[in-house]
Structures are given as C-alpha cells and as structure tokens.
Amino acid sequence: MRRPVVMGNWKLNGSKAMVTELLNGLNTATADIDGVDVVVAPPALYIDQAERLIKENASKLILGAQNTDVNNSGAFTGDMSPEMLKDFGATHIIIGHSERREYHEESDEFVAKKFAFLKENGLIPVLCIGESDAQNEAGETESVVSRQIDAVINHCGIEAFNGAIIAYEPIWAIGTGKAATADDAQRIHAFIRSHVAKHDAAVAEQLIIQYGGSVKPENAQSYFQNPDIDGALVGGASLKADSFAAIAAAAAEAKKA
Ligand code: PGA
Numbered sequence: 149m150r151r152p153v154v155m156g157n158w159k160l161n162g163s164k165a166m167v168t169e170l171l172n173g174l175n176t177a178t179a180d181i182d183g184v185d186v187v188v189a190p191p192a193l194y195i196d197q198a199e200r201l202i203k204e205n206a207s208k209l210i211l212g213a214q215n216t217d218v219n220n221s222g223a224f225t226g227d228m229s230p231e232m233l234k235d236f237g238a239t240h241i242i243i244g245h246s247e248r249r250e251y252h253e254e255s256d257e258f259v260a261k262k263f264a265f266l267k268e269n270g271l272i273p274v275l276c277i278g279e280s281d282a283q284n285e286a287g288e289t290e291s292v293v294s295r296q297i298d299a300v301i302n303h304c305g306i307e308a309f310n311g312a313i314i315a316y317e318p319i320w321a322i323g324t325g326k327a328a329t330a331d332d333a334q335r336i337h338a339f340i341r342s343h344v345a346k347h348d349a350a351v352a353e354q355l356i357i358q359y360g361g362s363v364k365p366e367n368a369q370s371y372f373q374n375p376d377i378d379g380a381l382v383g384g385a386s387l388k389a390d391s392f393a394a395i396a397a398a399a400a401e402a403k404k405a
Contacts (some may be wrong), residue, residue, distance in 0.1 A: 151357050152372065152399040153379040154311060155187040155212060155274060156386025167194045168201060173389030175205040181393065184379070184400040185222035186287065187212045187240045188386070192228055199236045200258060218261045220269070230269035240285070241266050244296070245276045246319045256299035261372070264304045267312070274313045274381065276360070277301060277340075281320035289318070290339055297343060306347040313356045315381040316340060323383055330370040332375075334361045337376035352361025365394035372402035 167190060178186050182341040189212035190198045202209050217227035218344035233241060239363045259275070266273045277296040278354070279289045293316065300308065316336055321327050328336075345352035359371050360381030371377045379399055 149184070149403070149405055150354065150356055152184060152403045153185045153187060153358060153381070154379050154396045154399050155240060155358065156392050157214060157222055157381055157383050158188070158190050158387060159214070159383060160191060161387055162194050164197060167197050169257055170208070170387065170389055171201045172205070174209060174392060175207040177389045177393035178208065178396055179399050181400050183404050184209055184396050188395045189214050189240070189242055195236045195238055206314050207348045209341060210240060211238045212235070212242065213238045214242045214245070216241050216243065216262055216266060218265045218336065230266055230271050233271065234269065240272045240274055240313070242274045242276060246278060246317060246322060248292070256296055257303070260299045260303035263312070266306065267308050267363055270314060273317055276315045276317050276381070278317040278319050280356060284318060284320060289336060293336065293340055294343055297340065301347060306344070306351055309344060309351050313358060314340060315358040315360045317360035317381060325362050327362035328359070333371055334374035334376055336376070341376050363395060365391050365398070368395040368398040369402060372399045374393050
C-alpha cells in the first residue's frame with residue numbers, strides 16, 4: 149500500500165505574518181491526522197522561517213520547496229541549490245511545474261536534469277506533468293505525459309523514479325476551479341503507472357502519483373477513492389489551514405488499510 153502524500157504549493161504567496169499564521173494553524177489542524185505525509189512548499193525566502201516553526205511546534209509537517217537549480221554552488225546568480233535546500237531541512241522539491249515550463253521556458257530536458265540532480269543529492273523530486281487545454285481537446289494527453297516522463301527516463305534511468313513523486317496536473321485545471329473529473333484523473337494516472345511499468349513494474353507499483361488542479365475539500369475524496377491517485381498537489385486551497393487539513397484528512401481516510 150502506498151502512503152499518500154498531500155503537498156501544498158504556496159507559489160508566490162506569503163509574508164512573515166502569513167507564514168506564522170498558516171503553519172501554526174496547520175500544525176493544530178493536522179495534529180490528529182495519521183497515515184498521510186503532509187508537505188508544505190513555501191516561497192524560498194520563507195523556508196528558513198518555516199523550518200524554525202516546524203521544529204518549534206515539533207510538527208509532523210514536512211518541508212518542501214518549489215524549485216531547484218542544477219548546481220550546488222558557484223556563479224549562478226539568483227538560483228538556489230539542493231545543498232541549500234537540505235541545509236534547511238526541505239526534502240520534497242517541485243520541478244517542472246507548468247508555470248515554470250511556461251514563464252521560464254523550462255524544457256523537458258532541463259527538468260530531467262533537475263530530477264537527476266535532486267536524486268544525486270538525496271532529495272525527492274515532485275515531477276509535475278500535464279497537458280494544456282488545446283492538447284486535451286486534441287486528444288494528446290497521453291502522448292504529452294509520456295514525452296515528459298520519457299525525458300526523465302532517458303536522462304536518469306527508470307530506477308530514478310524509486311522514491312520519487314509524479315504530480316499529474318492538467319494545465320487547464322490549475323487555478324481555474326475547473327478540476328478534472330475523478331474518473332478522467334484515474335484513467336490518466338493508470339496510464340502513467342502503466343507507462344512506467346513498461347520499463348519496471350516494481351518501480352511503477354511504489355510510485356506516488358498525485359493529482360493537482362483545483363483540488364478542494366469538496367472534491368478531494370472523489371480523487372483519493374481511486375486506486376491510482378495517491379495524493380494531491382494543492383495550490384489555492386493549501387493557503388488556508390482548514391482547507392488543506394481537510395484535504396489531507398480525506399487522503400488519510402480514503403487510503404487507510
Ligand atoms: P490549484 O494549483 O490547486 O490552485 O489549482 C495546483 C498547482 O498548481 O499545483
């Protein structure tokens with residue numbers, strides 16, 4: 149049985165006051181939820197503050213981040229490295245989010261390099277994949293997600309997916325309120341797992357595949373009751389302690405043995 153992972157992607161949102169309030173709220177709201185890994189990915193500037201609050205509260209919350217560079221140090225202005233992320237206790241690192249692919253022109257190959265470098269440094273890549281609205285309309289979803297996964301397999305080998313996470317996020321569902329139906333998400337998740345299984349069945353079996361795109365407390369359970377949906381990557385609803393905790397609770401409940 150795969151242990152579900154629910155991760156909050158705060159994107160470019162936060163202030164010192166907000167980080168304190170949200171993490172203290174989350175600590176209380178998730179204290180009694182077992183059977184799920186609950187991860188928060190604040191903006192880089194607040195990772196230090198988040199690490200301190202998580203330690204002070206002796207919280208079960210796990211720290212993550214939204215990006216990484218492909219170098220650990222040197223003349224790379226504006227970047228942050230896996231070594232630095234590790235220094236602050238961040239373990240789950242989002243890469244290949246559609247917003248970075250679009251606004252920073254990150255290619256499949258560059259994302260694959262990030263994946264490899266995170267693994268080399270002992271961190272957990274959370275690889276975001278997913279199709280655009282036009283690709284969805286054109287029936288290209290499976291070919292797009294295959295291409296995005298194959299870029300990593302070609303660069304890193306299939307074993308690199310051991311202990312890694314894939315987040316399937318249809319771009320048209322991100323921040324739009326127009327979530328994929330649970331049936332459609334399950335179908336694509338099953339396709340993703342079978343695609344990985346073609347290379348290595350054992351790697352596919354342990355792989356955590358999260359759904360992302362307008363996940364809310366109201367629809368969370370419908371996703372998690374499906375066998376191939378192992379958690380969620382949550383944007384908007386992760387900025388409110390009660391909503392995010394409710395999503396985590398739904399995952400724990402749906403996946404309990
Ligand atoms: P959303 O974002 O939950 O606000 O749709 C999800 C994401 O971008 O990871």
